[in-house]
Amino acid sequence: MTSSLSRKLAASIERWPIAGSFTISRGAKTEAVTVVATVSQGGHTGRGECVPYPRYGETPEATLQALEAMREPLSNGLDRQALQAAMPAGAARNALDCALLDLEAKSAGQRIWTLLGRPAPRPCTTAFTISLGTPEAMAAATARAAHRPLLKIKLGGDGDGERISAVRKAAPESELIVDANEAWTPDNLEQNLAACANAGVTLVEQPLPAGQDEALARIKRPIAVCADESVHDRASLEGIRARYDAVNVKLDKTGGLTEALAMADAAHVLGFEIMIGCMVATSLAMAPAMLLAQQARFVDLDGPLLLARDRDGGLRYDGSLVYPPDAALWG
Ligand SMILES: CC(C)C[C@H](N)C(=O)N[C@H](CCOc1cc(O)cc2c1C(=O)N[C@@H]2C)C(=O)O
Numbered sequence: 532m533t534s535s536l537s538r539k540l541a542a543s544i545e546r547w548p549i550a551g552s553f554t555i556s557r558g559a560k561t562e563a564v565t566v567v568a569t570v571s572q573g574g575h576t577g578r579g580e581c582v583p584y585p586r587y588g589e590t591p592e593a594t595l596q597a598l599e600a601m602r603e604p605l606s607n608g609l610d611r612q613a614l615q616a617a618m619p620a621g622a623a624r625n626a627l628d629c630a631l632l633d634l635e636a637k638s639a640g641q642r643i644w645t646l647l648g649r650p651a652p653r654p655c656t657t658a659f660t661i662s663l664g665t666p667e668a669m670a671a672a673t674a675r676a677a678h679r680p681l682l683k684i685k686l687g688g689d690g691d692g693e694r695i696s697a698v699r700k701a702a703p704e705s706e707l708i709v710d711a712n713e714a715w716t717p718d719n720l721e722q723n724l725a726a727c728a729n730a731g732v733t734l735v736e737q738p739l740p741a742g743q744d745e746a747l748a749r750i751k752r753p754i755a756v757c758a759d760e761s762v763h764d765r766a767s768l769e770g771i772r773a774r775y776d777a778v779n780v781k782l783d784k785t786g787g788l789t790e791a792l793a794m795a796d797a798a799h800v801l802g803f804e805i806m807i808g809c810m811v812a813t814s815l816a817m818a819p820a821m822l823l824a825q826q827a828r829f830v831d832l833d834g835p836l837l838l839a840r841d842r843d844g845g846l847r848y849d850g851s852l853v854y855p856p857d858a859a860l861w862g
């Protein structure tokens with residue numbers, strides 16, 4: 532006989548075409564590959580979506596396998612609290628943690644923020660990402676997005692000074708943040724930071740490779756520097772304190788919203804500014820992050836804006852304003 536605590540898991544890989552392509556220092560993408568977990572119990576179903584990241588040794592197939600391995604523990608009653616110790620931080624736990632949160636909300640007939648004792652999310656202004664390219668191509672893409680209040684500019688190493696100055700000319704009014712995705716070196720760090728400061732950039736994300744970022748503690752940083760690849764969850768905060776001013780909290784790194792909320796609280800206590808970030812994914816992956824967006828200095832939840840098509844019932848984007856999810860989507 533199945534106990535009433537028994538939860539039934541399903542998981543699948545999904546492919547979502549990107550409108551055109553998306554390029555960062557590590558290469559170009561034409562589709563978003565996500566993994567969706569659904570957990571059913573007592574006539575209710577919760578779902579969560581994650582993006583496995585090869586940079587962290589993750590693949591869609593291995594993520595699917597890691598989820599399948601939780602089928603039996605879930606059928607034996609594994610809950611969200613126990614999940615935190617049962618799986619490591621990363622994409623697979625993210626999908627399951629978010630599915631269990633959605634299931635909690637749907638089973639209780641209440642919104643998840645009410646159950647978690649958090650304020651109801653309000654619409655937020657998200658960054659809009661400009662792909663890495665030549666200064667001319669980036670300036671043209673920026674000009675088309677110059678009406679947006681916050682732009683995230685992907686940089687990639689050689690020629691970044693020319694790129695950021697061309698971008699600034701194309702969007703004189705927008706707030707600019709940049710993401711080098713680990714492409715700078717200790718030798719060009721100060722020159723590139725100065726070019727960004729001259730262009731009025733507010734924040735530089737992950738300039739140096741994770742694990743090779745000690746130089747950030749030795750220099751006078753003219754702009755706030757934000758850790759992304761160098762920080763994953765609460766356990767990694769202490770080690771980056773002298774190097775960074777802000778942290779990019781992503782649910783695919785923390786292994787879900789449960790740890791992300793705890794990480795953001797701990798980061799605040801340590802004096803870090805918060806960015807809530809995302810990978811290229813559908814609204815189902817963005818929806819849980821809306822709870823964290825409320826306390827973030829920077830909201831970077833533009834994944835669906837880069838897709839050729841979002842999932843049905845996705846988040847409402849009005850320009851760069853992103854609205855909280857309907858219950859049918861998540862939470
Ligand atoms: C839609 C934007 C790209 C999302 C966000 N604004 C952003 O910049 N996120 C990046 C993460 C880039 O996402 C990558 C990079 C990569 O090399 C490979 C992938 C992805 C991704 O989303 N899917 C594949 C695995 C950031 O902050 O660094």
Ligand SMILES: [Mg+2]
Pocket residue numbers: 710712736737759760779
């Ligand atoms: Mg980043």
